[in-house]
Amino acid sequence: MRAIILILFGVLLIGCKKKSSPKPPEIAVLVFPNQNSECTTGRDINQTTSEVEFQWMASNHTETYELRVTNLNTNITQIISTAAISAKLTIAKGEPFSWFVRSLNTLVTETAISETWRFYNAGFQTTYAPFPAEVIFPKNGASVFKDINNEVSLEWEGADVENDIEGYELYLSPTTPPEILIASPSSNENSAKVSVTSDTTYYWKIITKDSEGNSSDSGIFTFKVI
Template identity: 60%
Template sequence: MKNLTLLMLLLFLFGCGGKDAPRAPESSILVFPLKDSECTTGVSLSGSTSEVEFQWQASDFTETYQIRVTNLVTNVSQNMSTSATSIKLPLEKGAPYSWFISSKNTNVTETATSEIWRFYNAGFQTTYAPFPAEIISPKSGASVLRSANNEVELNWSGADVDNDIISYEVYFSINNPPETLVFSPFANDTDVNVTVAADTVYYWSIKTLDSEGNTSDSGVYQFKSL
C-alpha cells in the first residue's frame, strides 16, 4: 500500500511540473509616426493642437501596451494604457516629441520596451529645429574609467527633419550647467575626447545648429570619472 501511495504522489508531482511557466512579453515594433520625421496626418483640434494616431505592431505574450509620449521642449509626458495597437493623443502643433511602447502582462513582473522614436508634429513653420542631441555615452549618472591619457570619450547622435545640421557645440565642465565650450565639431562628428581628473563629477551638454539658424539643446548630463 505504501508503494502505491508513493507512486501516485510521484505521478502527481511530475504531472504538475509539466506546465509551462508564464512567458514575459516581447518588445513591440513601432510603426507610426515615423522616426525622425514630420507627422502631417494629425487632425486639427484647435489653432495650437492636433490629434495624432500612434500605431505599433502587436507583440507576443502581451496583454496591454503603455505608450509614453514626451514633448521634448517642455519635457511633459502623456502616459496611456490600451490593449489595442493604436491610440490617438492630442499634441501641440509644431513641437518635437519622443515616444515608445512598454509591453506588459499580468502573469509576470517583467516588461519589454520598444525603441524610442522622435518626430515633429506638423505646425505652421516651414523649417524645423534639429531634434535635441541624443546622448549615447557616458550615460547620465554613470561612473567611467579614464583612459591611459586621462581622457573620456563623449558620444552622441543627432537628427533633423530638414537634414540640415551643420555643427554641434559641446559644453563641458565641473559646473552645472556647463558653460565652457570645449569643442565645435561638424555635422558628421559626433564624438570628442575630454581630459578628466580622478574621482570628479563632470557635466556636459550638446547644442545642435542647422543651416537655417535653428538650434536645440540636449539638456545637461553628468558622469563621474574614476
C-alpha cells in the same frame, strides 16, 4: 483490477505534470509616427493642438500596452494604457516629441520596452530645429575611467527632419550649467575626447545647429571620473 490501477496511475501522471511557466511579453515594433519625421496626419483640434494616432505591431505574450509620449521641449510625458495596437493623443503642434511602447502581461513581472522614436508634430513652421542630441556615452550619472592620456570620449547622436545639421557645440565643466565651449564638431562627427581629472564630477551638453540657423539644446548630463 489491472485496468483500475492503470487508470489511477494515469490520473496521477496528469496531476503531477508541471504546468509551463507564463512567458514574458515581447517588444512591440513601432509603426507610426515614423522615426525622425514630420507627422502631418494629425486631426486639428484647435490652433495649437492636433490629435495624432500612434501605431505599433502586436507583440507576443502581451495583454496591454503602455504608450508614453514626451514633449522634448517641455519634458512633459503623456501616458495611455490600451489593449489595442494604436492610441490617439492630443499633442501640441510644431513641437518635437519622443515616444515608445511598453508591453505588459499581468502573469509576469517582466515588461518589454520598444525602441524610442522621435518626430515633429506638424505646425505652421516652414523649417524645424534639429532634435535635441541624444547622449550615447557616458550615460547620465555614470562613473567612468579616464584613459592613459587623462581623457574621456563623449559620444552623442544627432538627427534632423530636414537632414541639414551643420555642426555641434560641446560644453563641459565641473560646475553646472556647463558654460565652457570645449569643441565644435562638424555634422559628421558624433564624439569628442575631453581632458578630465580623477574624482571629479562633470556636466556637459550638446547644442545642435542646422543650416537654417535653428538650434536645439540636449539638456545637461553628468558623469563622474573615478
